[in-house]
Amino acid sequence: MAHxxxxxxxxxxxxxxxxxxxxxxxxxSISPEFYELERKAIFNRTWLNVGRIEEIPRTGSYxxxxxxxxxxxxxxxxxKDGEVRGFHNIxxxxxxxxxxxxxxxxxxxxxxxxxxxxxxxxxxxxNGALNFVQQESEFFDLDxxxxxxxxxxxxxxxxxxxxxxxxxxxxxxREYLGELGAGIEGYPFGEMTQVYKYRANVGSNWKLFIxxxxxxxxxPVLHARQAIGEESRKLQGxxxxxxxYGIEGPHGMVSSWGGMAPPxxxxxxxxxxxxxxxxxxxxxxxxxxxxxxELPEGINPARSPTWGIDSFVFFPNFMVLIWAPGWYLTYHYxxxxxxxxxxxxxxxxxxxxxxxxxxxxxxxxxTFKEFALQDGNTLEATQSMLEAxxxxxFPLSDQxxxxxxxxxxxxxxxxxxxxxxTPVGVPAAx
Amino acid sequence: MTTTLPxxxxxxxxxxxxxxxxxxxxxxxxxxxxxxxxxxxxxxAFPRLDEVLEYLDTLDLDALPDDAGRxxxxxxxxxxxxxxxxxxxxxxxxxxxxxxxxxxxxPAV
Numbered sequence: 001m002a003h004x005x006x007x008x009x010x011x012x013x014x015x016x017x018x019x020x021x022x023x024x025x026x027x028x029s030i031s032p033e034f035y036e037l038e039r040k041a042i043f044n045r046t047w048l049n050v051g052r053i054e055e056i057p058r059t060g061s062y063x064x065x066x067x068x069x070x071x072x073x074x075x076x077x078x079x080k081d082g083e084v085r086g087f088h089n090i091x092x093x094x095x096x097x098x099x100x101x102x103x104x105x106x107x108x109x110x111x112x113x114x115x116x117x118x119x120x121x122x123x124x125x126x127n128g129a130l131n132f133v134q135q136e137s138e139f140f141d142l143d144x145x146x147x148x149x150x151x152x153x154x155x156x157x158x159x160x161x162x163x164x165x166x167x168x169x170x171x172x173x174r175e176y177l178g179e180l181g182a183g184i185e186g187y188p189f190g191e192m193t194q195v196y197k198y199r200a201n202v203g204s205n206w207k208l209f210i211x212x213x214x215x216x217x218x219x220p221v222l223h224a225r226q227a228i229g230e231e232s233r234k235l236q237g238x239x240x241x242x243x244x245y246g247i248e249g250p251h252g253m254v255s256s257w258g259g260m261a262p263p264x265x266x267x268x269x270x271x272x273x274x275x276x277x278x279x280x281x282x283x284x285x286x287x288x289x290x291x292x293x294e295l296p297e298g299i300n301p302a303r304s305p306t307w308g309i310d311s312f313v314f315f316p317n318f319m320v321l322i323w324a325p326g327w328y329l330t331y332h333y334x335x336x337x338x339x340x341x342x343x344x345x346x347x348x349x350x351x352x353x354x355x356x357x358x359x360x361x362x363x364x365x366x367t368f369k370e371f372a373l374q375d376g377n378t379l380e381a382t383q384s385m386l387e388a389x390x391x392x393x394f395p396l397s398d399q400x401x402x403x404x405x406x407x408x409x410x411x412x413x414x415x416x417x418x419x420x421x422t423p424v425g426v427p428a429a430x
Numbered sequence: 431m432t433t434t435l436p437x438x439x440x441x442x443x444x445x446x447x448x449x450x451x452x453x454x455x456x457x458x459x460x461x462x463x464x465x466x467x468x469x470x471x472x473x474x475a476f477p478r479l480d481e482v483l484e485y486l487d488t489l490d491l492d493a494l495p496d497d498a499g500r501x502x503x504x505x506x507x508x509x510x511x512x513x514x515x516x517x518x519x520x521x522x523x524x525x526x527x528x529x530x531x532x533x534x535x536x537p538a539v
Contacts, residue, residue, distance in 0.1 A: 194537055195535050195536075195537070196533065196535065196536050196537070197533070197534050197535035197536075198531045198532065198533055198534065199531070199532050199534045200529065200530060200531040200532070201530075202529075270512060270516045270517060271476070271512075271516055272476065272479075272508070272509065272512040272516060275476075275479050275480065276479075276509075343531075344534075345531075346535070352491060353491070354486070354487045354491055355483055355486030355487050355489070355491055355502055355505075356483045356486075356487050358491060358502070358537075358539065359483065359502075359505055359506075359509065361537075362505075362506050362509050363509050363512075365453075365536075366453075366509050366510055366513070367513075369531055369533075370513055370523050372531055373523045373526040373529050373530075373531055374523055374524070374525050374526055376526075376529045376531065377525055377526045377527045377528075377529040378525065380527075380529070
């Protein structure tokens with residue numbers, strides 16, 4: 001039984017005919033060779049979100065981001081002019097990692113006046129210029145102007161800091177994010193500065209975890225025990241249908257209803273949720289800030305009164321989830337090999353005014369972790385069986401349209417890169 | 431006996447070992463506790479939650495006295511324990527196996 005209208009073509013998937021409706025393979029998620037191609041074609045060529053401007057509030061504030069997927073580490077810093085800049089995290093002298101603390105492979109953050117290499121004391125200002133060389137006179141014709149830090153294209157969109165590791169990239173991040181990005185511009189992200197961030201090592205290909213969060217078809221089943229008895233059975237019987245889906249270029253979004261904030265029937269939620277008025281969908285009461293009454297037009301595109309959450313999948317590995325009760329969540333999936341990745345889930349709330357508001361946010365954050373632990377573990381089970389290759393063709397429902405699109409997009413980037421990366425005059429491999 | 435919580439909430443004193451500053455500590459204590467221990471804590475603390483918040487809401491969240499701050503930490507633990515008690519019937523998240531998830535950023539208060 002259809003609960004919400006679908007496009008004239010009869011389904012969301014057929015509304016985007018290039019997607020097809022056939023079974024799919026997950027070879028792109030179980031092949032070490034394909035992953036190596038993804039690193040070149042995707043992670044070294046697209047805009048990657050590495051953080052928020054609130055993380056570097058002052059001149060000299062910086063953080064590092066390990067990008068194993070792209071084979072580098074970057075340092076993001078706010079300059080004296082207030083501009084946000086990014087550099088490859090490498091000293092121009094002998095190649096030492098420039099900014100790190102105790103453990104070279106761990107990320108770090110802080111505030112500094114300049115960057116000093118631990119190895120031989122070379123110093124760089126916040127614009128990346130080399131301004132001190134230990135025993136400079138020992139070097140041969142060394143012009144410091146030639147040895148500034150290697151810059152990385154860095155742009156800020158709606159407070160989100162992005163880097164693009166392709167020096168030849170000519171597309172701005174705003175252009176890259178396209179209509180789906182433009183549709184959420186103006187949302188009060190900058191007001192939501194109370195942050196909870198969780199990180200997990202997950203034993204699956206990065207795309208498989210996006211798959212898990214890009215459909216809600218699994219929710220009534222996998223998370224059945226999170227709802228109370230009768231309600232859980234009711235949810236499974238009802239199943240799941242989104243309000244609407246959108247696909248544009250490499251990106252996608254799903255808009256969903258959300259009757260849980262507040263629930264129609266209080267007996268359907270946990271006792272502590274009833275007392276605190278909060279839960280998985282966040283605190284039930286919206287914070288009192290500007291910009292939540294009139295939402296940007298890309299949010300709740302179906303303009304449904306039952307709207308609860310929009311999930312945006314910005315290719316390749318960045319998701320933004322905007323919740324009706326006035327908070328947002330981001331997901332990042334950082335591949336570390338073809339079958340492992342680091343997952344980061346970050347919750348952003350308007351700072352609480354009192355202990356009750358603080359407790360509501362605590363409950364939302366803890367609930368998020370309980371769900372994500374279930375999701376993450378299920379993926380290891382999926383990855384291992386996909387790798388067995390005993391079954392290679394899998395059906396996808398209309399509610400899983402974003403998965404179909406994600407895997408297709410990854411394959412397209414890899415295929416396009418193979419074509420363009422073939423040097424002129426060199427015969428293709430036989 | 432030294433009291434570590436506001437006087438009105440002396441009945442929660444036996445559970446002051448749940449006043450833990452980080453999510454990692456709270457979650458670790460949950461995994462290390464028996465269901466009986468958590469049930470006892472929950473049965474005493476949960477019915478007081480409304481009164482606790484009514485009291486804490488009279489104070490400036492950014493300048494809580496030590497005893498009130500500890501009371502709030504105890505409430506965070508109550509949130510954590512509510513999952514095993516109200517839903518899972520076990521300390522661990524079901525089907526979470528060896529999976530773990532670390533809080534790498536959490537609010538100062």
